[in-house]
Amino acid sequence: MQTRCSGFYELPAVWFYRRASCAVEAKTSRHFTLPCTRCGRAAAEIALLPATETGESMWHGRDRLERTDFLGTVVKFGTYAQLLEFFEALCRGEYAAVRTDDADFVAFYCETCGQVYCDQCWRVGTPVFDEGFYDYTLGTCPQGHEQIVDD
Numbered sequence: 001m002q003t004r005c006s007g008f009y010e011l012p013a014v015w016f017y018r019r020a021s022c023a024v025e026a027k028t029s030r031h032f033t034l035p036c037t038r039c040g041r042a043a044a045e046i047a048l049l050p051a052t053e054t055g056e057s058m059w060h061g062r063d064r065l066e067r068t069d070f071l072g073t074v075v076k077f078g079t080y081a082q083l084l085e086f087f088e089a090l091c092r093g094e095y096a097a098v099r100t101d102d103a104d105f106v107a108f109y110c111e112t113c114g115q116v117y118c119d120q121c122w123r124v125g126t127p128v129f130d131e132g133f134y135d136y137t138l139g140t141c142p143q144g145h146e147q148i149v150d151d
């Protein structure tokens with residue numbers, strides 16, 4: 001009777017442990033490079049980075065998406081699940097959908113011609129200031145479309 005009893009109580013604990021460790025493992029870091037449509041150079045590097053106890057980045061303690069290579073670095077915070085969804089939409093090339101959510105993050109994507117260009121192929125203009133504070137930067141894509149490339 002006692003054996004049966006302890007067996008019964010042990011089972012859910014093991015089950016819980018497995019589920020918990022599985023959830024931790026699912027939070028992996030992922031990287032993705034977007035090539036420029038025009039020259040093939042990397043237009044942007046996107047990294048999905050789960051929070052870590054220690055790290056070199058000043059944001060290591062938070063789940064985040066980091067965009068590097070295109071003009072300045074852009075960091076986006078959120079829950080890992082939200083960021084993963086955003087990351088996967090980028091991997092699928094759904095830039096137009098992603099753009100409605102966060103235009104600055106996908107500034108390398110020309111909304112008008114629907115292409116991805118690197119910061120060498122965008123003709124990046126001079127930064128626009130508003131009362132002494134940095135406001136935004138306009139860029140012109142190789143097809144001549146103008147949009148904000150850094151906000």
Ligand SMILES: [Zn+2]
Pocket residue numbers: 036037038039040041117118119120121
């Ligand atoms: Zn290019």
Ligand SMILES: [Zn+2]
Pocket residue numbers: 110111112113114115141142143144145
């Ligand atoms: Zn364009």
